[in-house]
Amino acid sequence: MAARKTKGRQKVEMKRTDNQDDRSISFSKRRSGIYKKASELVVLTGAEIKVIVFSPSVKPLSFGHPSVESVINRFLEDPSSMDTYHLVEAHRRMRIEELARKYDEMLRQLDEKKESTSLRLKGKRKENDSEGWWDAPIEELDLKDLIGLEKKFERL
Structure with a gap:
């Protein structure tokens, strides 16, 4: 069997990376994981949640349920x-x-x-x-159809 060319899905040691590109990639992947966990917490417990994360470029990103504004207003009121x-x-x-x-x-x-x-x-x-019932060949009718045909003739 040939050796693997990639590491696959392995646990990554928690330490700061020096490479800015690697840091940005790691941030974007882990940010979606945090949002997913917050969403699961909302579904499981019905909690009102607000998560604020600042990216490496100092851009604020947020997730809130039912909305970011309602959670902040509730906190500040x-x-x-x-x-x-x-x-x-x-x-x-x-x-x-x-x-x-x-x-x-x-x-x-x-x-x-x-x-x-x-x-x-x-x-x-x-x-x-049933409009053309008189055109049906009598030889091909069964007993039920014949009785129905007889009743129709009587009504005429």
């Missing part, structure tokens, strides 16, 4: 205004739930319309198929 925040947040959640219910109801109505339209079309197809 005094505790007395938290009641207002909770009221607004509760109203927002109720509105989202209401819209979700309306959406579900509209989907249900759409399904009902599709089903009724489908049934109506099937009925029209049967009417169209």
Whole structure:
């Protein structure tokens, strides 16, 4: 078996690299890892998170849930205004739930319309198929069809 040409996926020792290009690459890869972990924490716990990272070029990069601004405002506001925040947040959640219910109801109505339209079309197809019932060869009809044919003649 031939020896590997690359190191593959191995644990990298934590130390500062001197090469600026390597440092930038490492930063961009690890930054996405930090954002991924923060996102997982939000999903698992429902926490409100704000992560600020400064790149090697001193550019601030951030991640926040539900938004960067809401987390910062919550941090900077005094505790007395938290009641207002909770009221607004509760109203927002109720509105989202209401819209979700309306959406579900509209989907249900759409399904009902599709089903009724489908049934109506099937009925029209049967009417169209039965318009030429007198043209059908009698020898090819079974007992059920013959009885139906007899009833149609009686109605005439």
